[in-house]
Amino acid sequence: MMAEARRRAYLRAMQVDVWLPRMELPFAAPSRPELLSFDAQPVTALPSETATEQPAAVAATPAVARPVRPELPKISQVRAAKPDPEPAPVAAEPVKREAPPRFTLQLLRAGGCLLLVDLPTGASLAGREPAYILLRNMLRAAGLPDSPQAIGEPIRWPILAGATSVDQGPAEARSFVQSVVASYQEQHPSLCLWLMGSAATRFAADEALKIECQEARLDSLGSAWIVPGLEALLEEPRLKADVWQAMKRLRPRWTDAK
Known part of the structure; x- marks a missing residue:
């Protein structure tokens, strides 16, 4: 003390x-x-x-x-005054993209006509392939040169293989195909556009069109003739008669314009 x-x-x-x-x-x-x-x-x-x-x-x-x-x-009052923790932010759901379609198309020129042809095997038409021989016979019957000229490389889709962060769905494929055909037609106008096959019709015109011998008027590509694909014509010979009957009506369009 x-x-x-x-x-x-x-x-x-x-x-x-x-x-x-x-x-x-x-x-x-x-x-x-x-x-x-x-x-x-x-x-x-x-x-x-x-x-x-x-x-x-x-x-x-x-x-x-x-x-x-x-x-x-x-102490109890101090603890009660603490603000409640903010909730953790909710992660945004990933954007769902449509699966990219797969097809190969070849743009050809035969006289005054432009042809967009399905290539089921992915390889260019040449040599003694039955599909190429059939195409040459159809061009001779239409009064056009039977040795069509290939325009550029085949259009293969998807254009970027394995790219999951890029939209390559049907809408993007249709926009790309139409832009390629329209770009060529601006420099080299054609009398008629042949769309041969389901992929050519779906992505150059409209997927709602039936794949049969019919004529269609496209806003950006002009007059088009819808024709079954070469593979379908080989598998079902009866379709050749329908193509010939339709061709006789349309043949004067490109033969009389010479």
Whole structure:
């Protein structure tokens, strides 16, 4: 107890205020009982061994009011004031894309007509292939040169193999095929466009058109003749008669224009 009194006397002589909290501090260690009991007996003078050294300082030390520490909020109130955590953002669903169609088309020129032909095997028509021989016979019957000229490389779709981040669905395929044919027709106008096969009709005209011997008027490509594919004509010979009957009606369109 005397050591505590001496410590406080020195602190007061140096004008250092000494105070103890009037309430229990959160998370603080418990106070010693002798410190709390000593706080009720304020010291007014220095001990005898130090009275001769600094008597004036002790006597002139004014009584300093002990500051009152504001009452702290309860821990439960502090915890309740915390804002609720924000919900985690919901990941956006991936965009579903249509599966790209697969086809190969070849653009050919025979006299005043332009031909867009399905290539079922993916290889260009040439040599003694039955499909190529049939095409040459059809051109001779139509009064056109029987050695059609290939225009560029075959149109193969999808154009980017294995690219899953790029849209290559039916709409993109139709836009691409129509742009290729229209670009050529702007530089080399044709009297009639033959669409031979299901893929040629679907992506150059409209998938709703039936694959039969009929004439159609396309907004961007002009007059077109819908013809079954070479493979279908080879498998079903009866279709050749339908093609011949339709060809007789349309033949003057490109023969009389020479």
